[in-house]
Amino acid sequence: MNIAVIGTGYVGLVTGTCFAETGNHVICVDIDEKKVERLKQGEIPIYEPGLDILFDRNTRQGRLKFTTNLKEGIQGAEVIFLALPTPPGEDGSADLSYVMGVAADLSEIIDAYTVVIDKSTVPVGTAEKVHAILSDKLSEDLFDVVSNPEFLREGVAVDDFMRPDRVVVGTSSERAKEVMSRLYEPFVRQGNPVYFMDERSAEMTKYAANSYLATRISFMNEIANLCEKVGANVDMVRLGMGSDSRIGKRFLFPGVGYGGSCFPKDVQALAKTAAENGYDFRILNSVMGVNDKQKHILSKKIIDYYGGNLSGKTIAVWGLAFKPNTDDIREAPALTIIEELLNAGASIKAFDPEAMENVKQVFGDRIQFAEEQYETLIGADSLAVITEWPVFRAPSYKVLRELLGEPVIFDGRNIYDPKVMETEGFYYDSIGRNKVVQKAEA
Ligand SMILES: NC(=O)C1=CN([C@@H]2O[C@H](COP(=O)(O)OP(=O)(O)OC[C@H]3O[C@@H](n4cnc5c(N)ncnc54)[C@H](O)[C@@H]3O)[C@@H](O)[C@H]2O)C=CC1
Ligand SMILES: O=C(O)[C@H]1O[C@H](OP(=O)(O)OP(=O)(O)OC[C@H]2O[C@@H](n3ccc(=O)[nH]c3=O)[C@H](O)[C@@H]2O)[C@H](O)[C@@H](O)[C@@H]1O
Numbered sequence: 276m277n278i279a280v281i282g283t284g285y286v287g288l289v290t291g292t293c294f295a296e297t298g299n300h301v302i303c304v305d306i307d308e309k310k311v312e313r314l315k316q317g318e319i320p321i322y323e324p325g326l327d328i329l330f331d332r333n334t335r336q337g338r339l340k341f342t343t344n345l346k347e348g349i350q351g352a353e354v355i356f357l358a359l360p361t362p363p364g365e366d367g368s369a370d371l372s373y374v375m376g377v378a379a380d381l382s383e384i385i386d387a388y389t390v391v392i393d394k395s396t397v398p399v400g401t402a403e404k405v406h407a408i409l410s411d412k413l414s415e416d417l418f419d420v421v422s423n424p425e426f427l428r429e430g431v432a433v434d435d436f437m438r439p440d441r442v443v444v445g446t447s448s449e450r451a452k453e454v455m456s457r458l459y460e461p462f463v464r465q466g467n468p469v470y471f472m473d474e475r476s477a478e479m480t481k482y483a484a485n486s487y488l489a490t491r492i493s494f495m496n497e498i499a500n501l502c503e504k505v506g507a508n509v510d511m512v513r514l515g516m517g518s519d520s521r522i523g524k525r526f527l528f529p530g531v532g533y534g535g536s537c538f539p540k541d542v543q544a545l546a547k548t549a550a551e552n553g554y555d556f557r558i559l560n561s562v563m564g565v566n567d568k569q570k571h572i573l574s575k576k577i578i579d580y581y582g583g584n585l586s587g588k589t590i591a592v593w594g595l596a597f598k599p600n601t602d603d604i605r606e607a608p609a610l611t612i613i614e615e616l617l618n619a620g621a622s623i624k625a626f627d628p629e630a631m632e633n634v635k636q637v638f639g640d641r642i643q644f645a646e647e648q649y650e651t652l653i654g655a656d657s658l659a660v661i662t663e664w665p666v667f668r669a670p671s672y673k674v675l676r677e678l679l680g681e682p683v684i685f686d687g688r689n690i691y692d693p694k695v696m697e698t699e700g701f702y703y704d705s706i707g708r709n710k711v712v713q714k715a716e717a
Contacts, residue, residue: 276458279304279352281377283314283341285321285432285536285603286394286425287358292326293436295333297461302340304348314341322602322629325433345377346384354390354454355381357405358425361395363540368547369398378405382412390451392421396481396541398548402445402474419451422474424481429535430600437462442469445477482548485541486559491526492533493565499529499707500572509707510689529706531612531661531687532569534597536605539566570608573687574615576704577659580683585621591655591679593648594662594688595627595634602629608687609661610637616659617641624651628664652678663688672699 276299280291283305291303305311310320319330333339342348349355359373374395381391391409393402406420422445427435439462444455452471459469472480499509509529517524533539542559549556581588597607604610607630613623623642627634631644645651648667652658658679660667668690676682676699684696686705696703696711703711 276300276354276454277352278302278354278356278458279349280356280358281305281345281348282358282360282373282395283307283310284358284360285323285429286427287356288314288319288321288330289323289326289427289432289436290356290358290394290425292329292333292339293433293462294458295339296329296437298338299458300338301333302342302348302352304342304345306343308343311341311343322600323432324430324600329433345380349381349384349389352389354392354458355385356392356394356423358394361397361540361544363543366547367543368551369396369540369544371397371401371404374401374405375408378408382409385409385413385417388417388450390419390421390454392423392455394423394425396424396485396537396544397422397478398482398544399475399478401478419446419448420474421446421448421451421455422477423455424477426481426484429603430598438465439463439467441467443477443480444469444471445474446471447473482541482545485538486545486562488526489533489538489542489566490558490562492528492530492538493562493569495527495529496532496569496572496706497565500569502707503709506709507707508709512707529689530569530663531573531608531706532566534570534606534608536603539563539606542566570611571615572706573608573659573661573685574612574619577616577621577657577685578619580657580685580702580704581619583619585616585619588620588657589622589624589655589680590616591651591658592623592625592642593627593651593658593660593667594664595625596630596662596664599662599664600629602633604630604633604637607662609634612659612661612687613638613642624653624655626651627662628666649674649678654680656680657683657685659685659687660690661687663690672701676700 278294278299278301280287280303283303291301295301313320361369364370402420402422409418424443442459446452502509513527516522517527542563546556546559595609625642626645626648682700683702689705693711
């Protein structure tokens with residue numbers, strides 16, 4: 276099949292590459308000329324594990340191409356994916372200007388039957404709006420609009436896309452349904468379902484899924500905070516709860532709050548949709564409130580430890596991305612935490628395996644960056660772990676003790692065992708577990 280993907284970001288590039296991998300001919304379109312130039316040169320502008328192998332193979336074999344020219348990109352395409360940004364507008368609702376703008380452009384240039392597929396996360400009713408824009412200029416038999424929300428996670432995006440738990444397709448057109456079945460057939464060979472439904476339900480499914488996952492995280496963060504107060508260990512509570520098959524083990528990890536380009540904006544957008552429809556979605560407001568508070572938990576622990584004043588103190592920071600295995604720092608808790616530490620007078624020496632270039636754009640020379648994790652410890656008073664990259668999980672405690680001013684670790688992701696910390700002589704404060712309060716001999 277000939278496929279056009281409009282918007283070549285985290286979702287568009289993965290979508291385009293994975294469809295090329297299943298034998299389709301894909302043209303990715305983006306307005307960002309520099310990005311398209313890099314892609315044409317064979318350079319992937321984002322860090323996404325496993326994408327490079329597929330990207331190289333499919334560009335080399337001519338199934339994956341890039342352009343800035345929309346008309347050229349959609350020429351001969353049977354389907355057009357919209358993988359465009361839907362950032363929060365000023366009032367918290369999703370900004371649809373990118374999607375609507377491209378729909379208007381497409382209405383001028385589609386000249387044969389095409390399925391226009393919305394992969395961006397968009398509020399209920401958007402497929403109808405896109406349909407209205409297209410039908411302004413095009414006869415109804417030239418297009419169908421389908422809602423096909425994407426559920427991939429950054430960091431494991433290729434795997435999620437190639438083996439989706441499910442595919443959700445919202446369409447009322449039998450013709451589009453046939454095209455979508457053909458398109459996704461290679462991805463669901465193991466029997467994972469393709470759910471066909473109406474467009475509004477598909478759009479709602481995406482927000483419901485993200486908001487529910489965000490709710491689980493905020494719930495666990497509240498449980499963790501309460502565990503600290505009552506002397507319980509949230510790790511054990513998590514295991515005890517999660518083994519109940521009705522609850523499940525995944526997405527119960529407390530931490531420094533959820534970040535990323537989607538949970539924060541999607542929870543907000545769903546709350547806005549509810550409000551616009553006269554419904555007070557109270558849980559969502561709490562989910563957002565809890566998350567905002569949770570983003571300050573680690574910096575508060577650090578600031579309290581130093582009695583409110585961090586002048587003259589240097590904090591080593593491990594992990595900046597909003598989660599491991601990505602370079603994405605959109606809404607990353609690390610940004611909030613570092614800003615607070617700086618405001619309290621601290622100096623920061625940070626390391627992240629992939630996200631440092633992006634963080635430099637935010638903080639410039641207000642913080643120092645290290646080439647590798649142990650370099651952050653030189654001259655630092657204590658260590659804060661903010662993102663649980665695998666490389667941080669089994670450090671040399673000896674080197675940590677030798678390099679840190681004091682053997683003090685603040686762990687925002689509970690990656691170390693408090694018992695080990697005690698044996699190794701660290702002061703150790705984490706999320707939802709008793710503090711290890713002791714000081715090793717200097
Ligand atoms: N990032 C993720 O993990 C996921 C994102 N989503 C949703 O997918 C959508 C896209 O998200 P991302 O890929 O993260 O965004 P992104 O910001 O990484 O990529 C969007 C791309 O669209 C391009 N663009 C903007 N206007 C354009 C135009 N008029 N023509 C062509 N290209 C244009 C931008 O230059 C950019 O490269 C959003 O609605 C998001 O909520 C859904 C599932 C997962
Ligand atoms: O719509 C989207 O963009 C995507 O949003 C999330 O994916 P993503 O944001 O890439 O990353 P997640 O793994 O979901 O993590 C989101 C945030 O929650 C935090 N998190 C996650 C899990 C957990 O147990 N605890 C926790 O604090 C992570 O640290 C991270 O900050 C969803 O998991 C995807 O299904 C969805 O497609």
